[in-house]
């Protein structure tokens with residue numbers, strides 16, 4: 001069998017056995033082949049006519065079988081977010097493309113703070129793999145980025161990923177949301193907290209089985225952690241500091257109401273790639 005035939009066969013296998021689209025299966029198959037052959041995409045596609053050995057076919061088939069049980073990022077222990085490849089294991093949420101879509105807006109609003117104050121201290125609360133904090137630290141060498149998480153396992157993954165950091169502008173702390181942070185100490189807070197309600201029936205089975213529940217669930221209404229972060233942000237953010245929150249696809253207006261009731265201003269809802277109101281940004285009127 002040559003490489004092209006093997007790729008087609010593998011893609012067909014995933015199409016038949018996962019609920020994914022043809023395109024998604026093709027992308028995953030490319031990653032599987034690049035991993036097994038230890039090559040990159042351009043080399044892979046330059047060698048499509050090459051015969052492949054029985055041993056390689058066996059390795060590919062093992063990964064395809066495993067893929068029916070686990071997300072590919074957990075099998076390969078890596079996931080690309082923004083510009084970098086992050087180390088991933090089953091102790092952290094697999095970074096989502098929705099989250100990636102807010103990074104540029106965070107940077108845009110942080111640049112205004114930096115222009116005015118000549119400093120920007122950003123907390124990535126509930127950092128998981130560290131994908132957001134590390135990405136922003138690399139994009140903005142002059143900012144100071146703090147990454148926090150309550151899970152020691154997540155902290156260890158984030159620490160591993162600090163090898164991606166290009167500058168010395170990041171620190172990591174194990175913390176329960178905003179508890180250890182001093183009043184008026186943060187210019188910006190970003191958090192993608194758990195936001196699924198305890199009785200959610202729509203949650204994807206693979207997510208439920210494979211990703212840590214501490215990263216997913218937040219009380220009966222899914223808003224417990226968001227309420228906590230909003231409440232304590234009032235003290236830890238500087239006056240006029242910015243709070244960015246990610247939320248579930250149908251939660252944006254509930255989050256907006258909580259922000260209003262806590263006296264935040266300039267509340268904006270930001271859409272993700274699927275046009276869901278996935279984020280809010282708001283300004284601290286307290287402090």
Ligand SMILES: C[S@@+](CC[C@H](N)C(=O)[O-])C[C@H]1O[C@@H](n2cnc3c(N)ncnc32)[C@H](O)[C@@H]1O
Nearest residue numbers: 093095126127128149150151176177192193215
């Ligand atoms: C949805 S995941 C987000 C991970 C990462 N920021 C991302 O966007 O991929 C939520 C993270 O919040 C952390 N977390 C849950 N409860 C927390 C708490 N009380 N204090 C701090 N972090 C918490 C979880 O361990 C998890 O890493």
